[in-house]
Amino acid sequence: MVLTMIKPKFAQIKRFIIDKIKSGEWPEHSRIPSENELTVQFSVSRMTARRALTELSDEGILTRSQGLGTFVASFKSQSSLLEIKNIADEVKDRGGLYSCTPIILESIEAIAPIAIALGVEIDSVVYRTVLVHLENEKPIQAEERFVNPELAPEYLQQNFEHITPHEYLCQAAPLTEARHTVEAVIPSADICEWLTLYNEEPCLQVIRRTWSTKGVVSFARLVSPGSKYRLGGHLTFKK
Incomplete structure (x- = not known):
């Protein structure tokens, strides 16, 4: 008998968001569902949805702007004032x-x-x-x-x-x-x-x-x- 570990709900939400980003469906700077929307979609508490968004923000995958929402972070190159030195x-x-x-x-x-x-x-x-x-x-x-x-x-x-x-x-x-x-x-x-x-x-x-x-x-x-x-x-x- 093989036992399948069920991921916590916040981890399922994180994986859902990451899969959307990896597939290209949610490109850079795309606005993603809000805490309330994720709460309804995954039948979880708002605290659970917030944990998923917070962890992905801490990992640099998402960016959050108060009053505007949560967005896919930029992963492309940008100009820098720092010269790369050995x-x-x-x-x-x-x-x-x-x-x-x-x-x-x-x-x-x-x-x-x-x-x-x-x-x-x-x-x-x-x-x-x-x-x-x-x-x-x-x-x-x-x-x-x-x-x-x-x-x-x-x-x-x-x-x-x-x-x-x-x-x-x-x-x-x-x-x-x-x-x-x-x-x-x-x-x-x-x-x-x-x-x-x-x-x-x-x-x-x-x-x-x-x-x-x-x-x-x-x-x-x-x-x-x-x-x-x-x-x-x-x-x-x-x-």
Whole structure:
């Protein structure tokens, strides 16, 4: 006898919304059903519908605007004021000694937020790495990266002590576009361990998605201690 696990109602609503987005029926910026509409459609409480929408918003799949409704988030590239730089080059340009410590290299099944970010099917296999970048033997950045194996099939075979993910991906799937979000965060226990932080000092987090001509190549989270890293750029304005 095979027992089938019945998903909670909020999880069923989340899957319904994700399937609509993946199929293209609900494209970017589409308004999705309200809490009240989902309550009626799935015969659930408003709290259950709200939980599904809130979790999908927290995962970056939906965006909510008070008074307007809930919409499918944008997953396309947008222009950025941040220049994509290879961290090894940044360290060397400052006269420092760059090194890298690989923590995790693995294949995993993509959960919904990762699948959508990479443009692949949910539960399909993607690559995940966690690396710590060091300057003069001191950790300055923890990098967690998810990679589309179809565009970089030999990614996990690289020796990241000698080549950075950025360098390899530029060779394997030349990058054409990128999107960044930047925010200050309090580091998780894992980040504190990777960066050897003894106090939960504020950190700078950059979420980065990169594209080649064939699609989304990678989705990365870069976290640096606020006391050890600065983010800068140079703008040139046309006259």
